Amino acid sequence: MTDEELAYVYWALSDAFVDTEVDYEAIARQTENYDPEEIRRILYHEIAPVCHTNLETVIPMIWSAFNLENLKADIESMLSMRKNSYFRRQKDKLLIRWLEFRYSYIWKEIKKHYKS
Incomplete structure (x- = not known):
């Protein structure tokens, strides 16, 4: 996956964490050309750790879409900190396990719209 494709996947998956009705079918269409297990890994290891707080606040800051440049920068920063600190x-391992449990419905909804 190129950097441009990865950014596109980030942006598509981040839609699951906005404060509007989520179009899981659209997310699936935007990510269906990639390995589903890699998409799942990106969802819980890269997107959810950065975006989940938007769903957990009383008044979410992001209603319609995340800013792609800010999203990429936040993910890159998190990955760098993860790489440099035991x-x-x-x-993050604990957080990811919790996110996989708490937001398991997101992957189930995306996956069911993939063509078999």
Whole structure:
């Protein structure tokens, strides 16, 4: 996956964390040309750790779409911190497990719209 394709996948998956009705079918259409397991990994290891707080606030800041440049910068920063800190990696492992549990419905909804 090129950097441009990855950014496109980031932006598509981030739609699951906005404060409007989520179009899971559209997310599936935008990501269906890639390995589903890689999309799932990106969802829970890269997107959810950055975007999940938007769904957990009383008044979410992001209603319609995340800013792609800010999203990419936030993910790159998180990945860099994860790479450079043993403690951050351990903390993120726990966070990712919780996110996979808490937001398991997101992957189920996306996956059911993939063509078999």
